[in-house]
Amino acid sequence: MSLTILAIESSCDDTGVAIVRDGKDLLANVVSSQIQIHQKFGGVVPEVASREHLTYINRLIDKALEEAALAYQDINLVAVTYGPGLVGALLVGVSTAKALAYAIKKPLLGIHHIEGHIYANFLAHPDIRLPALCLVVSGGHTNIIKINRHGEYLSLGQTRDDAAGEAFDKVARALGLPYPGGPEIDRLFKVGNPEAIAFPIAKLDNPYDFSFSGLKSAVLNYLNQEKMKNRPIEVPDVAASFQMAVVKALCEKTFLALGNEQMTTLLLAGGVAANSQLRESLAKGCAERGIQFYCPPLAYCTDNAAMIGAAAYYKAQAGQVSDLTLNAHAQLPFSTL
Numbered sequence: 001m002s003l004t005i006l007a008i009e010s011s012c013d014d015t016g017v018a019i020v021r022d023g024k025d026l027l028a029n030v031v032s033s034q035i036q037i038h039q040k041f042g043g044v045v046p047e048v049a050s051r052e053h054l055t056y057i058n059r060l061i062d063k064a065l066e067e068a069a070l071a072y073q074d075i076n077l078v079a080v081t082y083g084p085g086l087v088g089a090l091l092v093g094v095s096t097a098k099a100l101a102y103a104i105k106k107p108l109l110g111i112h113h114i115e116g117h118i119y120a121n122f123l124a125h126p127d128i129r130l131p132a133l134c135l136v137v138s139g140g141h142t143n144i145i146k147i148n149r150h151g152e153y154l155s156l157g158q159t160r161d162d163a164a165g166e167a168f169d170k171v172a173r174a175l176g177l178p179y180p181g182g183p184e185i186d187r188l189f190k191v192g193n194p195e196a197i198a199f200p201i202a203k204l205d206n207p208y209d210f211s212f213s214g215l216k217s218a219v220l221n222y223l224n225q226e227k228m229k230n231r232p233i234e235v236p237d238v239a240a241s242f243q244m245a246v247v248k249a250l251c252e253k254t255f256l257a258l259g260n261e262q263m264t265t266l267l268l269a270g271g272v273a274a275n276s277q278l279r280e281s282l283a284k285g286c287a288e289r290g291i292q293f294y295c296p297p298l299a300y301c302t303d304n305a306a307m308i309g310a311a312a313y314y315k316a317q318a319g320q321v322s323d324l325t326l327n328a329h330a331q332l333p334f335s336t337l
Helices: 035-039 046-068 089-106 114-124 166-172 182-191 213-228 235-260 276-289 304-315
Strands: 004-009 014-021 023-034 079-082 106-111 132-137 142-149 152-159 266-267 293-294
Touching: 004 046, 004 089, 004 266, 014 166, 014 304, 023 046, 035 304, 046 089, 046 106, 079 089, 079 114, 089 106, 089 132, 106 114, 106 304, 114 142, 114 266, 114 304, 132 235, 142 235, 152 235, 166 182, 166 213, 166 235, 166 293, 182 235, 182 276, 213 235, 235 276, 266 276, 276 293
Parallel strands: 004 079, 079 106, 132 266, 266 293
Antiparallel strands: 004 014, 014 023, 132 142, 142 152
16 A cells, blocks of 8 residues: 655754655655754754744645645655754654644654664665665764664664764864854865874774764864964865764774674765765775665755655554654654664
């Protein structure tokens, strides 16, 4: 039986609504970005983000239905991100989804944000065979996850402090680069010298865990020392060296996990999956090892509702639904899946 899902994503500063059929056919995908609003603050302001979601979410639902040429009665299920994320922003999406599901008398399904990022791969490549390993890298999360089968996950490693994307934004701010910092640092990587400065990579008890706070501090210390010595700071070189350290840490730990777990398929997911060096380094390393590598198109790397609709399809196929007591959760460990 065909399943048409209306999905909502509002975990941070992008309001997204999508309509996905059978986990792979994208009938509509609309996003309202708040980047320009938050740029002047140098980062996302939660209260502002929540108000913007309130302003646009119903308009986007109407636009998605119009784009898909569907009516409410054509929707079989309403899916929504319920965590983790900014709690006020999440509440806008969850409240809207609950009201909509109740009004049109259709099932409701809450989706973990990280699971959505993983399933952006299946939206673009529905023939991926499991088991597989997935490296999730975003502003709030850095995880190595083993996917045994749809809905069955094992977290092998995670960040102990700053996520990779968070470190990108903080270093970019210290370098005087505009928000969001990740794309700016990736741009400078192409013109800077990535071997100019040897920044450290954290070694942890769990070889699959990450830590980027020490790397961030090393960059800040370097900048302060250069200023105290009245030396000119070569911003492209600092940015390139920082990105090199991040990508090296991500790749080393991921390939270690692939080898130890004897996995032959790797997925990349999350906002930092748009980083050109990370994509190229993983693709090259996988090719050298005979590992099948998948990553979503750039449009599916950042937060979007299409990935939520894709994840919801596989959960719905397993008979999972939520009830109207579904609530938003700012902190939602991946172990809850």
